Structures are given as structure tokens and as C-alpha cells.
Amino acid sequence: xxxxxxxxxxxxxxxxxxxxxxxxxxxxxTYYVKNDLLISAFCNLLIEGVIVGLIMLLAKKTDKSFxxxxxxRFGNLTARIVYAVCALFFFASALLPLAEQKLFVxxxxxxxxxxxxxxxxxxxxxxxxxxxxxxxIGRAADLCLPVFAVxxxxxxxLSLPHxxxxxxxxITAVSPLTIGKGSLFSVNWFTDCFFLLFFLGNxxxxxxxSKKVILSFAAxxxxxxxxxxxxxxxxxxxxxxxxxxxxxxxxxxxxxxxxGRLDYLFLFALTLVMIFYLCxxxxxxxxCICKTFKNCRxxxxxxxxxxxxxxxxxxxxxxxxELQTFLTSQAWFVFLIxxxxxxxxxxxxxxxxxxxYKNKKEKLYE
Amino acid sequence: MKKLSxxxxxxxxxxxxxxxxxxxxxxxxxMKDGTECAAVYADGITxxxxxxxxxxxxxxxxxxxxxxxxxxxxxxxxxxxxxxEPENIVSEILSGNTALFIDGIGEALIIGMKKISMRAIMExxxxxxxxxxxEGFIEDVKTNVSLIRNRLRTxxxxxKTFKVxxxxxxxxxVVFVDGIANPDTAKEICDKIxxxxxxxxxxxxxxxxxxAKNPYSLFKQVGTTEKPDILCxxxxxxxxxxxxxxxxxxxxxxxxxTEDFQGPQDYFVSPYRATLSRLFRFFAVCVSVLLxxxxxxxxxxxxxxxPFGFLLTxxxxxxxxxxxxxxxxxxxLLMLEILIEAxxxxxxxxxxxxxxxxxxxxxxxxxxxxxxxxxxxxIMALSGISAYTVPDLVGTVSILRLSFLVVxxxxxxxxxxxxxxxLLYYLISSDAYGSPMLAPFSPIVKRDMRDALLKAxxxxxxxxxxxxxxxxxTRLKPSTExxxxxNG
Numbered sequence: 001x002x003x004x005x006x007x008x009x010x011x012x013x014x015x016x017x018x019x020x021x022x023x024x025x026x027x028x029x030t031y032y033v034k035n036d037l038l039i040s041a042f043c044n045l046l047i048e049g050v051i052v053g054l055i056m057l058l059a060k061k062t063d064k065s066f067x068x069x070x071x072x073r074f075g076n077l078t079a080r081i082v083y084a085v086c087a088l089f090f091f092a093s094a095l096l097p098l099a100e101q102k103l104f105v106x107x108x109x110x111x112x113x114x115x116x117x118x119x120x121x122x123x124x125x126x127x128x129x130x131x132x133x134x135x136x137i138g139r140a141a142d143l144c145l146p147v148f149a150v151x152x153x154x155x156x157x158l159s160l161p162h163x164x165x166x167x168x169x170x171i172t173a174v175s176p177l178t179i180g181k182g183s184l185f186s187v188n189w190f191t192d193c194f195f196l197l198f199f200l201g202n203x204x205x206x207x208x209x210s211k212k213v214i215l216s217f218a219a220x221x222x223x224x225x226x227x228x229x230x231x232x233x234x235x236x237x238x239x240x241x242x243x244x245x246x247x248x249x250x251x252x253x254x255x256x257x258x259x260g261r262l263d264y265l266f267l268f269a270l271t272l273v274m275i276f277y278l279c280x281x282x283x284x285x286x287x288c289i290c291k292t293f294k295n296c297r298x299x300x301x302x303x304x305x306x307x308x309x310x311x312x313x314x315x316x317x318x319x320x321x322e323l324q325t326f327l328t329s330q331a332w333f334v335f336l337i338x339x340x341x342x343x344x345x346x347x348x349x350x351x352x353x354x355x356x357y358k359n360k361k362e363k364l365y366e
Numbered sequence: 367m368k369k370l371s372x373x374x375x376x377x378x379x380x381x382x383x384x385x386x387x388x389x390x391x392x393x394x395x396x397m398k399d400g401t402e403c404a405a406v407y408a409d410g411i412t413x414x415x416x417x418x419x420x421x422x423x424x425x426x427x428x429x430x431x432x433x434x435x436x437x438x439x440x441x442x443x444x445x446x447x448x449x450x451e452p453e454n455i456v457s458e459i460l461s462g463n464t465a466l467f468i469d470g471i472g473e474a475l476i477i478g479m480k481k482i483s484m485r486a487i488m489e490x491x492x493x494x495x496x497x498x499x500x501e502g503f504i505e506d507v508k509t510n511v512s513l514i515r516n517r518l519r520t521x522x523x524x525x526k527t528f529k530v531x532x533x534x535x536x537x538x539x540v541v542f543v544d545g546i547a548n549p550d551t552a553k554e555i556c557d558k559i560x561x562x563x564x565x566x567x568x569x570x571x572x573x574x575x576x577x578a579k580n581p582y583s584l585f586k587q588v589g590t591t592e593k594p595d596i597l598c599x600x601x602x603x604x605x606x607x608x609x610x611x612x613x614x615x616x617x618x619x620x621x622x623x624t625e626d627f628q629g630p631q632d633y634f635v636s637p638y639r640a641t642l643s644r645l646f647r648f649f650a651v652c653v654s655v656l657l658x659x660x661x662x663x664x665x666x667x668x669x670x671x672x673p674f675g676f677l678l679t680x681x682x683x684x685x686x687x688x689x690x691x692x693x694x695x696x697x698x699l700l701m702l703e704i705l706i707e708a709x710x711x712x713x714x715x716x717x718x719x720x721x722x723x724x725x726x727x728x729x730x731x732x733x734x735x736x737x738x739x740x741x742x743x744x745i746m747a748l749s750g751i752s753a754y755t756v757p758d759l760v761g762t763v764s765i766l767r768l769s770f771l772v773v774x775x776x777x778x779x780x781x782x783x784x785x786x787x788x789l790l791y792y793l794i795s796s797d798a799y800g801s802p803m804l805a806p807f808s809p810i811v812k813r814d815m816r817d818a819l820l821k822a823x824x825x826x827x828x829x830x831x832x833x834x835x836x837x838x839x840t841r842l843k844p845s846t847e848x849x850x851x852x853n854g
Contacts, residue, residue, distance in 0.1 A: 007810065109779040110667045118778050125788045132795045139794035142808040260673030268783050275787040 003202040006209045008138030010216035015148035016277040017192045018223040022246040023100045025189045026231045030239040032182035035168050040182035044190045045221040051193040052217050055343050056210035062350040065201025067291050069349040080292045087288035089338045094281040096327050099320050108247040123306040129279040130286040130302035134202050140276040148273050151266040158250035163233030185328045191339035370472050374402045377467040381406050384456050395422050401430040402469045411462035413481035434473045445478030490592035495630040499595045507537050507611040513594040528559050534566035537611040548835045551799045570613035579798040589618035604836035620801035624818045626758045640821035647755045654752035655766045658695050659774035661745050665691040667778040683739040692775025698746040805833040
């Protein structure tokens with residue numbers, strides 16, 4: 001209990017969640033829905049927001065972890081099986097963001113074509129993070145707040161002068177069915193709410209906690225929508241060709257000035273946030289494995305998961321498009337089941353409801 | 367071991383048998399009625415003048431006392447106690463005190479007559495303040511504790527004394543304010559010091575190593591200061607101080623990384639100036655660690671990082687340089703480290719010669735010879751100088767600088783944020799004595815932010831840092847006038 005604070009969960013949603021939606025997601029969305037990308041993204045965010053709200057409702061009702069809830073209802077073996085399956089899901093769901101970041105790193109951080117080895121040390125960092133548990137997730141979120149606030153603001157301010165928001169008009173240029181298809185095929189980017197389910201029992205529910213988390217999620221959603229609007233405003237019809245959107249956005253302002261690509265410094269800072277956030281699903285995967293194997297020490301699972309992930313990234317080094325196509329247009333229902341259906345079903349798990357949550361002032365620093 | 371008897375000479379024999387060294391002297395004299403007395407002391411660390419005036423003179427004019435208590439009353443020394451165990455008597459003699467034996471009394475009187483030649487209290491060279499007090503600690507633990515006692519005249523100031531070191535029996539004092547410092551932390555520190563089993567403690571850094579939660583850490587684990595005013599402020603924030611006899615450096619625990627960015631005079635200048643100074647120090651450390659790495663990464667992997675004009679200048683300067691950028695800078699940083707090491711240890715009279723060699727031969731001539739570029743020299747110099755804005759972190763900064771350089775030269779640009787992430791993960795998971803090292807930034811402790819990198823006015827620092835979990839949280843109660851002013 002009390003390994004992560006409500007404040008840190010809020011920061012996770014408000015400042016860490018948006019960064020993973022700033023690389024390939026805008027381009028993919030533009031491919032499906034063109035200038036209606038805001039509506040499609042809004043739909044995804046709304047559904048995810050509802051799920052976040054539901055999980056917070058569950059947190060209000062019980063102070064137990066997701067594992068304990070399943071264990072109480074169906075026994076230890078079932079709980080361990082569910083966690084093993086969830087570990088697999090986290091592993092799979094981390095794959096695309098990792099491949100995305102690899103692509104981003106290769107294209108933005110290097111002028112020549114670097115070897116895959118340049119990206120490999122990420123897994124060493126991730127291994128280290130995995131051995132540190134939930135505490136490190138929360139504390140990393142605390143650090144990300146100022147980094148994201150400054151970097152995102154600067155990048156947005158550099159891009160705004162070139163944005164023509166009339167490119168977003170007319171609204172609903174494509175059919176609602178296409179918008180729905182766009183939302184469905186980009187659902188893999190909106191599984192962050194699922195993390196919250198595993199934080200259950202690891203934070204103390206305070207007064208107004210639900211409100212705070214939902215509002216911070218709304219703030220994160222706002223940043224994503226603003227980013228998408230500026231992105232489409234700057235690139236309009238050629239948006240579809242602007243992979244690594246965040247790196248492309250400010251280039252018109254800085255490339256020809258005497259300062260050079262000043263925005264890269266802020267991109268580096270955002271990359272730091274990205275690294276922290278990319279570690280989260282892998283950390284949760286390791287957490288699930290540890291639970292599956294009766295709370296074993298995380299060192300070995302961390303090593304195994306990161307080694308496997310590195311192997312897969314090397315294997316799929318040149319197959320990013322195939323991987324993306326498979327996960328977005330064929331395996332989208334898996335994301336739906338885990339990220340949305342499972343939290344809804346989890347609502348039915350608690351046997352008894354807590355009489356009243358305690359609003360005790362926190363004394364420990366996590 | 368043989369017990370003390372009532373015969374003075376036998377007692378002296380017992381002690382001399384244990385302390386056979388030639389510098390353990392015996393001063394024998396008789397009382398008015400012919401009773402024999404003997405004072406055993408260690409030459410050089412006992413004040414012989416005091417021995418004559420406070421012990422020999424009053425006793426020689428008196429008759430034999432009935433017991434040790436009466437004997438103690440005859441002495442003119444304010445610091446004396448009785449001891450019966452030979453081992454304890456030996457330990458007192460070795461500490462500079464005198465053991466007095468009187469015929470007919472089966473105990474020794476231990477008289478405090480320690481005389482240690484020590485330097486005067488002066489401004490410490492490692493912590494110079496333009497404004498503010500200029501006192502500094504010295505090597506004598508008693509003087510150091512007295513400097514604190516002089517500033518904190520409260521009955522709650524607690525001093526716990528330990529003898530550490532099997533051979534050295536060094537005095538180690540733990541100082542804290544009861545009611546402010548967290549009692550669990552104080553107990554843990556005392557227990558750790560008590561459990562130290564080592565031959566000798568030559569300096570406080572030895573104690574620091576034992577108190578460190580993670581001895582393999584790249585970062586400091588224990589705070590240090592040489593100034594009584596700073597130590598008092600830290601004690602009043604809820605920290606615990608540790609003094610070691612023979613060391614002018616006091617240790618403070620728990621340690622936060624931010625405290626190294628706080629300068630000695632920050633509390634004596636305007637808060638704006640203090641804030642600016644702290645931000646500059648932080649920026650300078652970042653520059654020192656990251657600048658060489660960015661320079662190498664930009665040249666090798668991402669030229670766009672550099673503004674076009676600057677790129678042209680650099681490309682001009684690196685023409686015909688045989689070394690790759692990373693090797694060039696690595697070589698220069700290595701030279702810098704060697705120069706620093708040499709300048710610390712070399713005699714002062716050759717310092718000038720070394721400056722000439724360092725600046726002209728290694729710098730100017732190396733550029734002219736086309737071995738290194740002038741830009742690399744500038745980067746190295748800037749990085750080297752910047753590190754000294756936070757003197758306590760210089761060691762860590764130089765290791766980090768080299769690590770970042772190696773990573774940037776091998777992995778490339780992406781290596782820099784990766785190593786930053788690894789470093790931050792390491793720091794956020796380092797807790798010592800219940801206090802996270804990166805607090806108040808991670809985890810965020812809002813109230814403590816007022817005196818971290820930013821410095822709020824003194825009147826706004828009403829509470830002690832929460833991160834130390836002090837028992838008494840209030841540091842300052844706002845005056846009624848101020849409250850009224852705030853209420854408009």
C-alpha cells in the first residue's frame with residue numbers, strides 16, 4: 001500500500017500519457033480520418049476517460065489490489081492465470097510504442113543510419129527501472145511535470161505561427177463510420193487506463209481522488225487534442241507523411257534561424273519523458289510476472305522480459321509498418337478487451353464495499 | 367587483570383605494566399605528612415603546568431585524605447572523577463588526562479588536563495562566504511561542539527559521545543536537537559556508530575562511509591560542512607550532525623542532493639540573488655556534465671544541433687585534426703583531470719610553472735600543432751570550470767562527464783537522454799534514513815520547495831523541511847503585525 005500517490009497518478013495521465021501520442025499516432029489518424037482527427041481522438045479519449053472514472057470508482061469501493069480482488073472471488077490460481085495473461089498483454093502492448101520510439105530515435109537523433117545497437121541500451125535502463133517497482137513510476141512522474149511543461153510549451157509556441165487552423169474545417173468531412181474506424185484502429189494508443197487497474201491497492205484513496213485523476217486525464221487529453229490541432233494546422237494535407245510528428249512540428253521556425261534546431265534540446269527533454277513512460281508497461285509486465293510466480297524477486301523477470309523485448313525489436317527491425325498494420329487493423333479487439341472490458345468486469349469483483357475511505361494526511365514520501 | 371591496591375607504587379606498577387611506552391611518565395611527590403602520591407600521564411598531551419598548580423601544589427600542603435572523595439575536594443581542578451578499573455584508567459591517560467594515586471586510597475582520581483595543540487578557529491577554505499559568519503570548525507571535537515553550543519543555547523541540544531576505533535579510540539559525537547530531529551533517525555545513526563568495529567578513524571569521512579546506506583553509490587550519501595552557522599541551520603531543520611575528533615568536517619544526515627546547490631551565503635543575501643545563484647549552480651552542473659557529450663554527439667551524429675554559423679566555425683577549427691571528436695575531448699578531459707590532481711598535490715612554488723605549462727604548452731601549442739581544436743579546448747575549459755560552482759559535487763560531476771562523453775561518442779545522441787533516465791531512476795530510488803535523495807522534487811514536497819533551488823524570503827520559511835519528518839514542524843511563527851498586513 002502507498003507505493004504510488006494520487007498526485008503521481010495524476011501526473012502520469014496529465015504529462016506522461018500525451019507523449020506517446022505524438023509520434024506515429026497523428027499520422028495514422030490522419031490516414032484514416034484526415035481533418036476530422038480531433039473528433040476521432042476525442043472519441044477515444046472520452047471512452048478511456050470513462051474507464052479511468054470507473055477504475056477510480058472501484059478504488060473508492062475497495063482498498064485491495066486487482067490481484068487480491070480476483071483471488072478473493074476466484075482463488076489464487078485464477079488470479080495468477082489472469083496476471084500471466086495480463087503480463088502477455090503488457091508485453092504485446094509495449095511493442096508498438098517501442099518500435100515507434102526506435103523509429104523516432106533512428107530518424108531524429110541521427111543523421112546517418114545508426115545500427116539497432118544504438119537503441120538497445122534502452123532495455124538496460126528499462127531493466128533497472130523494472131527492478132525498482134511502482135515507487136519509481138510515481139517518482140518519475142513527479143520529475144516529468146516540469147520537463148513536459150517547459151518542453152511541450154516551447155515546441156507548441158515554435159509551431160503555432162505556422163499553423164493554419166482552417167485546415168481542420170469543414171468538420172465531419174468524412175463519414176461518422178470512417179471516424180469510428182479511425183478510432184477503432186487507433187485504440188492501441190489508448191490503453192493507458194489499464195495501468196490504473198494494477199495500481200489499485202498501491203495507493204491510498206484520498207478525498208476527491210477520483211475528481212483529481214479524471215481532471216488530470218482531461219488535462220492530458222487536452223494536450224493531445226491541442227497537439228493534433230496544431231499538427232494538422234501546420235501540415236494539413238501533407239500531415240500523412242509526417243511521421244515523428246513532434247520532431248516535424250517546429251522545424252519551419254527553427255531550421256533557418258541563426259539558432260539552429262534549438263527545438264532539439266526540448267525534444268531531448270520530451271524523449272526523457274517518453275523513456276520513462278515506455279518503461280511503465282514493461283514494469284507492469286514484470287509486476288504481473290512476479291505476482292504470477294508468487295511474489296518472486298523482480299530481477300530475473302526483468303532480465304527475461306527486457307531480453308525478450310530486445311530480441312523482438314531486433315527481429316522486427318525492418319517490419320515496423322507490418323507490425324503497426326497488424327496491431328491496429330487486426331488485433332484492435334485485443335486492446336479493447338483488455339483495456340476497456342477487463343476494468344468494467346473488475347467492477348463486479350469486490351465482495352464488500354468499504355464503509356468510508358480514510359482522509360488521512362500522508363506522512364510517508366513515495 | 368590485577369586490581370588496584372591501597373599502595374601507590376603498586377598501582378603505578380600495574381599501570382606501567384600496561385602502558386610500558388616511554389612517553390608515559392610518572393610524577394611522584396609527597397604530601398605534608400609524607401604520604402606518597404603519583405600522577406601518571408602521557409607526555410605531550412597533558413598540561414604539566416596544570417598538573418603542578420592544580421594537583422601537586424594543593425596536595426603537598428595537605429595531610430593524607432580519608433578517601434577519594436575527600437582527595438578530590440583538595441584538588442583545584444574542575445574536571446575530575448574516580449576510577450577503579452585499570453583498563454579505564456589507561457584509556458583516560460591515553461586521552462590526555464592524568465591518573466592520580468595516593469597511598470591509602472584504592473582508587474585513581476582522573477583529572478582532566480588534556481592539552482592538545484590545535485590551530486585557531488578560522489574561515490574554512492572550502493566554504494568561503496562574502497557575507498555571513500567566517501568561523502570554521504577545527505580538529506578538536508570539544509571545540510567544535512562548543513561552537514554549536516554557543517549558537518544553540520537550548521537545553522534540548524543533545525550530544526551523544528562514542529569511542530570508535532580499537533586502536534585510536536577516537537571520540538565521535540552525535541549532535542541533534544531533541545524534539546526537532548526524528549528520534550528514529552537519531553537512534554539508527556547512534557546504533558550504526560556504536561557498531562563500527564575498525565582499527566582507527568583518521569577522519570570524519572570514515573564515519574561517513576559507515577553511515578552511508580549505499581556504500582557503492584556514485585553520489586554523496588552524507589552531507590558535510592565546515593561552518594558552525596550552516597551546521598546549526600541544518601540541525602534546526604531536523605538533521606543530525608556527527609563530529610569526529612581530528613576532523614574539521616562535520617557530517618550531516620539525512621542528505622539531500624539539493625543541499626549541495628545551496629551556498630553558504632544564500633541566507634544572508636536577498637532571496638532573488640540567492641535563487642539566481644542556485645539556478646546558475648544547477649545550470650553550471652548541467653553544462654559541466656552534458657556540454658562535452660552534446661558537442662561530440664552533434665559532431666558525430668547530428669550536425670543540425672549546431673547553429674549554421676557555429677557549425678562553419680567548428681568545421682574550420684577541426685580541419686586536419688587527427689583525432690575523432692570523442693577521442694579529442696576525452697584526451698582533453700583526461701588532461702584536465704591530471705592537471706587538477708597535480709595542482710592539488712604540487713608544492714606552491716611550482717604552481718606558476720605548471721600554470722604556464724598547462725595553459726601555454728598543453729593548450730595553445732596543442733592547438734597550433736593541430737593535435738586538438740580550439741573549440742574542444744573551450745568546451746573542456748567551460749566544462750571544467752562549471753563543475754567548481756558546486757565544489758561538493760566535483761568528484762561525481764567529473765565521473766558523470768566522462769560517462770556521458772563515452773556514451774555520446776559510442777551510442778550517439780540518444781545515449782544522452784538514456785543515461786539521464788538511468789541516472790534519474792537511480793536517484794529517485796535512493797532513500798537514506800527515510801528521506802528520498804531527490805526530494806523535494808521527486809517526490810514533490812510542496813512546502814520544502816521554498817528552500818530548494820528557489821529561495822523564498824526568510825519570513826516565508828515558517829516550517830521545517832517535511833522530508834526529514836521532524837517532530838516539531840514549526841520553525842517560525844508569523845508576527846501579528848505581519849498577519850494583519852497579509853489580511854489587508
